[in-house]
Amino acid sequence: MKSLLTTSSNPATAEKEASGETLRIRGGQPLTGRVEVKGAKNLATKAMVAALLGESTSILRDVPSISDVKVVRSLLEVHGVSVVDGEEEGVLHLDPSGAVSAHMEEIDAHAGASRIPILFCGPLLHLLGQAFIPDLGGCRIGDRPIDFHLDALRAFGAVVDKLPSGIRLSAPNGLHGANIHLPYPSVGATEQVLLTAVRAEGITELRNAAIEPEIMDLIAVLQKMGAIISYEPNRVILIEGVKELRGYDHRCIFDRNEAASWACAALATDGDIFVGGAKQQEMLTFLNVFRKAGGWFDIHEDGIQFRRAGALKPVIVETDVHPGFMTDWQQPLIVALTQAEGESIVHETVYENRFGFTQALVKMGADIVVHPHGLEDGHRRVPRRALEQAAVITGPTPLHGADIVVPDLRGGYSHVIAALAAEGESIVRNVGIIRRGYEKLFTKLETLGADFDIIG
Template sequence: MDTWKISGGESLFGSVRIPSAKNSVLPLMAASLLCSGTVTLTDVPNLSDVMASRRILQSLGCKVRWKGRTLSITPGQQIGSTVPEEYMRAMRSSVFYLAPLLVRTGKALIYTPGGCRLGARPIDLHLKGLADMGAEIRQSGNALEVTAPTGLHGAQISLRFPSVGATETLLMAAVCARGETILRGVAIEPEVIDLIRFLQSAGACITGAGSRTLHIMGRDFLSGTQFRPCPDRITAATVLCAVAGCGGEALLTNTCNDDLLPIVRVLRRAGCSIAACGPHSLAISSCGRVGGVENLFTDVHPAFPTDAAPLVGAAMLRAQGETAITDTIFENRFSCAEGFSALGASVSVSGRTLYVHGVPALRAARICAPDLRGGAALVIAALQAEGESYLTGIDHIARGYEDLTSLLGKLGARIVSTHWMDE
């Protein structure tokens, strides 16, 4: 069983470059199906979810070339309309292929998407919006068939919740639909803005980026384009929280500082010193025993992001004071709490809230990553613990971090791959 051996108890010092955002790259790859020419994405991280998306594109008839950190996607003349079930189950983001396939082929056959088990993650908002645009939907078990034999038409759609996934799905549907679509109540996360910028670079007519209302005038086709995805704010949050919890000093480069403001504000409240070094870099210093942040709530952007909740929880395990983090997005966000407890932390979960009572020290333990961000949180926790901890379930982490061991290793973190049976 693949395992990381994490030697904790040391402060972190150094400089790291933040890679492009997984949550931007994946919808951009799906949106490439809307383009008539080659799409070139630069600075693409080597993630297992990116590899899964590459397999989906190839199964649909696209030519995909990955050289270094540049990914080139050329849609074929004949695009398939079915995403194989095993590929759908590999990751949540496979649902992004629904709208592009519907636009290109008039039909999409997909299956229940996979991903981390964070609780209910319905796609009803995606489907209702597509139905408003003329799609017909039939579901049988895990299979979902959506058809639009005469194409999609513009519509006025109001989302009851600013869902990132639904916003991105309906954007991809609307850019090539007949007439005008008005989307109200949309998500404004940085990754949504990135998708809008990508579609605009390919010729889409979209106004209102950054607001809760988007106006999209459909085009017959989009062209090929070259695009660089935005920096990964959650990877940046991971580094910031690791330094906050372990103590030390670090410089983060290739950041979008505005996108990190919700996280920066929380860590400053906890006592960290964080300063911008220009618009695309941040410096952080921490004594290693921060103060508790009392009541913290996640919500949609620009509020504190759900993906960062377990990371901040890990940074607070040795805090002087109490911390309570409530996640309003997912009901099972804090599955990592069991691992925190194994490391000697004083934590409990009630409903959607993680309660942390800071302790002076953590101890090494054998722990298992329950999901992507919870796994990264356990790495942060283990780096604070005295001794050598062993973390399994690292496949979850590989979905969203290109090489977390190397990234944190640049700051002096000692994390090496081993096997359970070796120890």
């Protein structure tokens, strides 16, 4: 394969020059240094959609330079929204005054594999009276049905027509408040209800809502715009619809998923990484597990330092919705657990197919057994779900280089970290998908001392 570094030996420069689909990684060295995390992918993209609801320009700060943000930007521009970069890096000015309906072909072309178009529905129904959703993509981590979204939109008064090319929605009689009880505290469905209810006529009561920090930050964005939203105990959110909203000026909450990923990288490679911008409050559950697994961390005003405290220890983890252990955290953690002394168990209760990435780790020498129907365990804190799986990781097992293919965003990052922890050389393919959620990945890896090349 021809190297794409012929014009520059600097991976940071090459990141701008090349697609970066394949990496050649020489592992066995600890990652040390400082990286900065910007705004959360799971907030920035939703706040950009929220700008459609305002009658004036919105300003969003600390926006990460990732492909998901670029997808949303393209979709907004297709709908006539002006998106302009600010003078400061990571600042976007979003003016919805020219919003128009877009052709389904344009939406489909710009959406790519993203699932973001579903969240355009509420704002577009308010703004234009209609919306279109193409076939949705996203990471291959299991079934992500949009039934929760469509049922909620129907409750608001939307008419849903399923077409061969996607789904068309209309609101001939406008949208009105509704009483909605989600079967599961889905983050996406909660965002859908919030983005739709704020301008629906009347009061909306949402029960069994997701309460992730990114959801709370989206509520803060909408409140800045003039929305009336209150959070009650037991996952109940009340939204009083208003006739109009204005633009906002908001700084995104930090990306706790990326922060946890770098923490796990320090654990897996026996490194020492300071994650600038990370904050304790939003990572309490992760930090507890990190410490139990043999990690050491130090909280600073401007971030958190992560490294090992000694030999790694086995842990039992159950993924869950917030305030539980995030499903996005288990994949990079499993890489580190391959080096723990004993048997670790990870119960995945959120998605039904999120252990596919472990096949590559086994190829690299890890001892991981996936139980596709989960494990019976009398000491569970999270209720069993029919879709859940479990992974049993026995260590420590030395990892060696291999030729592997990235399956999804978090699994892909985990493959890169495994290759950096392994002895020898690895080829990691399809790393472009990692750009969906990790800003300047190659630059940060270089800063931490990773030894790699980008190849064609």
